[in-house]
């Protein structure tokens with residue numbers, strides 16, 4: 001997929017799925033703006049994107065804050081002359097029963113997984129609609145499948161799914177595609193203690209998700225895949 005001349009913004013680009021998507025976009029020739037809270041992670045991603053052939057801009061910020069969302073979009077537009085591809089990927093998990101979920105955790109999960117996608121997309125729309133574009137929401141199968149002990153996470157991803165579906169109807173006629181990608185288990189550090197062993201070979205890889213983004217960017221202008229679910233083919237069988 002030749003993305004030469006395209007400007008992309010990837011949230012949560014410091015590691016995991018966001019880093020893999022940023023590297024794939026850069027490999028296609030896109031200029032990629034990288035956003036997350038940890039600048040050192042973004043600088044490592046930037047090295048990988050540039051090694052793959054893409055240009056980068058690094059913008060550290062906490063996307064729970066409106067000003068940081070607006071600054072991320074402004075950085076992409078100023079560094080790369082516009083914005084055509086937006087990947088709302090930043091997300092956090094929660095493994096806490098409802099009875100033990102405090103307001104702070106609930107708000108953090110919703111502000112990161114849903115609020116950030118809303119604020120960044122709102123700021124990006126005037127640029128995406130200029131010559132058409134593509135918004136990706138990295139959701140989760142947890143948005144459609146209830147999981148005990150993960151109510152905040154599941155509810156935030158369910159809301160993200162519906163937000164994306166509404167947005168798609170609002171902007172399709174302006175040439176902006178909106179695609180929700182809902183993966184199952186992906187082998188990243190997500191939800192794991194730092195230093196704990198990597199996942200197992202049955203899991204999806206971050207590169208699988210990045211490959212889906214690249215495939216979707218290659219669809220014909222008049223055709224649109226609005227939702228993609230991704231599953232490991234051979235997960236452990238449940239007893």
Ligand SMILES: NC(=O)c1ccc[n+]([C@@H]2O[C@H](COP(=O)([O-])OP(=O)(O)OC[C@H]3O[C@@H](n4cnc5c(N)ncnc54)[C@H](OP(=O)(O)O)[C@@H]3O)[C@@H](O)[C@H]2O)c1
Pocket residue numbers: 011012013014015016017018035036037038041061062063064089090091092112138139140141182183184185186187188189190191
């Ligand atoms: N891994 C899975 O099994 C899986 C499955 C389905 C869906 N997903 C979804 O895929 C997305 C990426 O997951 P991942 O596995 O790649 O997770 P990850 O390895 O933990 O990476 C998450 C990224 O989001 C950033 N981030 C978190 N909070 C942020 C904030 N407030 N502001 C800015 N950036 C923030 C993190 O950087 P900082 O902490 O430095 O800010 C990091 O770069 C998430 O939305 C997740 O829900 C993951």
